[in-house]
Amino acid sequence: MARLKQLVSLLPPRRRFSSLRSTIPRFRSSTLARRPHAAPAGPRWFCSEDISDLRERILLLSESPSEVSKEDKESLRSSVHTLAEELLALPDGQGLEASLGSGCFPDLLRRPPAGFASLELLSALKWHPLLALQVFDWRKKLACEIPVLAEEYSKAISLAGRAHNVTLATKLFCDAIAAGINETCIYNGLLSSCMYNGQTIRAMFVFEDMKKDTKCKPTIVTYNILLSLFSRSMLMDHLEKVLKAIEDSELPYTINTYNTVIAAYVTAWRWDKMEKIYQSMLEGPIKPDVTTLFLMLRGYAHSRNFEKMEQIYDQVKEIANSQHVSVLRTMICAYAKSSQPNRIKKVEALMKLIPEDGYRAWLNVLLIRMYAQEGLIEVMERFISEAFQQQTIVSTRGVMRSILTGYFKNNAVDRLAEFLKKAESAGWRLCRSLYHCKMVMYGQQNRLGEMHGVLDEMENFRFNRTRKTFLILYKAYANTGRRSEAESIFGMMWKHGLGNSNDSLVT
Known part of the structure; x- marks a missing residue:
């Protein structure tokens, strides 16, 4: 009983995490890459992460594989x-006991292999853990x-963690x-329950308790759970x-071991270790699977x-194009942020595979910036319009500057003016550079009245005039031969405290 009370409390969360440093030996980071591959010695214990090993474990608990035919298992x-679908169709779980107690579920439980029906049902309901736990609570009534x-x-405990x-x-x-x-x-x-809830300290004390239990011994599944826990954290x-x-325990790695560690290194951006493990x-x-x-x-x-990315993509292209749209977005992001000369072509090929309802604000903004950098303002404006429609707000100054650069390269001041009006209304991040660029372009086209109007726009959005603002005005007047008006700009600069002794040298 003392042991049960200890497990219920599972230690106060305020214990310092630094005390865990001695629980597992230190080692060099290259261990996994040089680990010898041993053949699996017997079945692994069940874990929510290793459902494929579950059925073999069940068979060992009751019949030998030869006593339960494949056809019987598939029928079961x-x-x-079918029962799972019936339970999921119940409104808010009402009538659960009636459905389970109708005789169907007890009959399924009695069919070999032992435990197979119960575990299959819990697994089928794992995305509805509260319902699955109700099923397990009813299942315990038949324990006698x-x-x-x-x-x-084990499955029920893991489901409680999912809930x-x-x-x-x-x-x-x-x-x-x-x-x-x-x-x-x-x-x-x-x-697993601790892992799903990010309770690292509690999980480590459970692990230490397991090692003290003479009837239990950590398996590779145990270590895989810990790897997943630390990867997530x-x-x-x-x-x-x-x-x-x-x-040290000489346990063989499983595909889950490799995939969990690779996922951790990908998340941590440790590319050299990721590559070494692969x-x-x-x-x-143990060869890479689709997840790998x-x-x-x-x-x-x-x-x-990009070279290796494209090699892997060629291997999983059919699955990626139909089932893993998120991976396609990741590739688009990589191309859009690169400086490859053919990035537009590759991005557009992948964009054709994205569903029409697959809008993502971050990806849309990234594409706006890419097309702006390439000076393709027609396509850029198409994505800008979509962003306005989706009420996406751009708050990054770098993106806004890329947009104005795209307009500047195309000498499209009217388009810039129209965009600026919409951006002001939509709450996008404004910057003084947008207005300065607009002034420069008006000055180049000798549209000096509209150029002066930009000063009022700046004042409305509380952008103070800077020395650069006045120099833009000066050059606009000087380039059109209006020298007296250009010289008057210096007086305005001094009035605003922005003049210096070199102003007379400006030509």
Whole structure:
């Protein structure tokens, strides 16, 4: 009982995180790249991250694989998913007990392999964790007739974490321990719950408690959860300590181990380590899967390694174009921020694959800037109009300056004036450079009256006149041969405290 009370409290959150530094040994960052690949020794324990290993575990708990045919399992899975659809169709979960107690669910639970139906149902409802937890609560009522397996408790604990209810997850964990269900997967479920809620300190104390339990031993699934936790928290030093712990325990890496670490390095922008791990996969027995390739595609896009990015894209093009629009946006972003001579062509090819309803404000602004830099103001204005329609507000001075540069290159002062009116109304970030550019262009076209009108616009938006403002006026008058008016500008500069002894030398 003392142990259960300790687990319920799970330590106060105010404990200093620095005390965790000694929980996992320190090690060099290159460990993963030089890790020998050992063949898996037996089944891994269940975790919400490793559903593919779950079914093999269930078979070992009851029948041998030969006793349950593939057809029987598929039939059972189909029945479970039919029940899941029925439960999801219930209004706010009303009538849940009637649906489960109708005889269908108990019959499914009795069918071999043991626990398969329950776990399949919980997995089918994982995106509705509150409903899944109601199902598990009802499932426990049959425990006397059909014992609840450790994997079922583990899944329920993890689902409580998905529902952001760590208190419930802890209670389910203690219920399992009290019922004599004391296995590694129970700890893994509680670690997953902490991971989903970013409770790093609590997870580390659960991990330490697991290591003290003589009946349990951390598995690669346990370490994968910790890797995911530290990856999400951007605690790279602790992530690498976990990798050292895996090496010391001589556990074989799984594809989840590699993918989690690669994802962490991509997020942390550690391109050299990302590449080293990927190369170790190519050379080892565990080859990259689709998830790995998409992670590397993002990594190469963010690091502007276009050659390798395009190589990976060629491998996953069909899936990316139809199912992973976010990756296409990442590639567009990479091209738009680059200085490649053919970036427009590549961006437009990818933009054709983006759905019409796939508007993203950040991407729209990025494209505005790219086309402005290229001086393609017709296309630029099309994206500007879309931004106005979507009520997107540009607050970056660099983007605004790129826009005015695009207009200036095309000597399109009327278009600039029209854009400036709309930008003022839409609340976009204004800057003095916009008005100065407008004045310069009016002066070049000898439209001096309109040029003076810009001064009033600046005053309306509280942009004070600077020395540069008066020099623009001076050059406009001087270039049109109106010397007396040009000289009068110097008086205005002195009046505003902006004159100096070199003004008479300006020509």
